[in-house]
Amino acid sequence: MSVTVTPDQLDGYAGQIRANAGSALQTMQEYRNAHCVDYTGLTGLLHLLRVPLGVMSDWGSQLMTAAADKLWLTADNLAGTAQSYRDLDLAAADELWRTVFDAPADHRETDADSPATGYTRGAVITLAVPAPRSDSVEMVNNVYSALELPNRIATWVLGWNPLEKGVPWAIGEFGQLYRIGEAWNELEHAFIAIGTDLTTGMDTLSVHWDSSESGDSGASAAFDHHIRESWVPAMNACGQLCDLFQQLCEQMAAAFQEMVHELLFILNFYGRKIKAAAKVLTELTSLSFKAVWNIKKLVSALYHAVVDLYELTVLKIEMFVECAETLVAAGVALRNHIRGDFEVMQSS
């Protein structure tokens, strides 16, 4: 039975793991807090998305906390293993020297210094701040413009107009959804970077630690498995979930954008008809019931088309919420896995 181990190398990798647990995940946590829950512009119908977006972000926070805690524990266990190796080495040397050479009681063997090399200071996490967006500004101006004449006519003829304030108010800044999606995309790459960094460090450590002949495959093999088969896939899985959050946000933004396009279409479509009907009013020699009937029916049709559009948008938002819940459920399972399924590894 033989064990190849350089305890300083174990300490070196433990330092690298701690850097990921501390600096890298802390940076990600701060970034998430700043950009994944930035609701600026999520007004009108988009206000309904704040709750699911908040739940998604909470999941991210809990996951990062769980990952950091368990990475610290993994690093501590590895450093403890290094110390155990050192202690065992001293005890064995003492035994040898006492038996063969009758060494003095206060003698202690000391190993030559072999500082750990090849370890990083953790994954390099550079998270780009999503650029501000104002996608809806021009569209809202177009909506105001398209609304202006039918609104004046409807208000004049009917005395009131349900569309006057409600329509532009309902349009939030869907560009903000793209921004939040971009933030999740940055976090996706950060999680994967941590996984890659852990792999690189494990590759380095493997050269200096081989206890496979000590029985039960040895602690080195168990630790190697712990990193490569648990931590790295877990970080990649976190990255995948972030990717899914990004896709979800982008798709919702695109759906909302389409809704605003359709809104502009119906405002222009019915606006022209209402304008034509109103034109008749100033050409008559007799103010007729039929002329007013036409305008009222057109305004009513426009109103119902807008309501239909809102209902379709709300339906899409409800689907978003349902989808976000599924993603968060997967995220919770992943967090639980990270938080509690590594006990067997921690005893190594």
Added chain:
Amino acid sequence: MDTTRSLPDVEGLLRAARQKVTEFVAAPSGLDDFRSRVMEQADQLARLQSPGTDVGTEVPASVREVFDRIAAGELPRGAVLDADSEDPGARAAHEWLTPRLRILARAVDLVDAGMSESKAVAAATDEYREQRTGL
């Protein structure tokens, strides 16, 4: 809380999550045929005729004169629409038209509820007077 899931379980959940996003993307939004539905409804509306015999109120000569100026391009059409028009004739036309339009608009509701046009206009006129006088 379940802390016993293995990574393959998590992978299964991830697959389900990805599938859910795919469904979200592929789900019909209802917007695909929204325009055709809007146009179809507008066509149906165009085919509809207001029921009964049209009831008209003769436009006074002073208002017709304003209409003529609009037709000749001397006044913008919007001048009659706005109460704050600077043209006294347009303002007077606006003031003559507005209550009558409101009465007719209310009459449309009454006709939709099953009343004849003439009765609806008469009822809407009474209603308007009551509102104005508080009687």
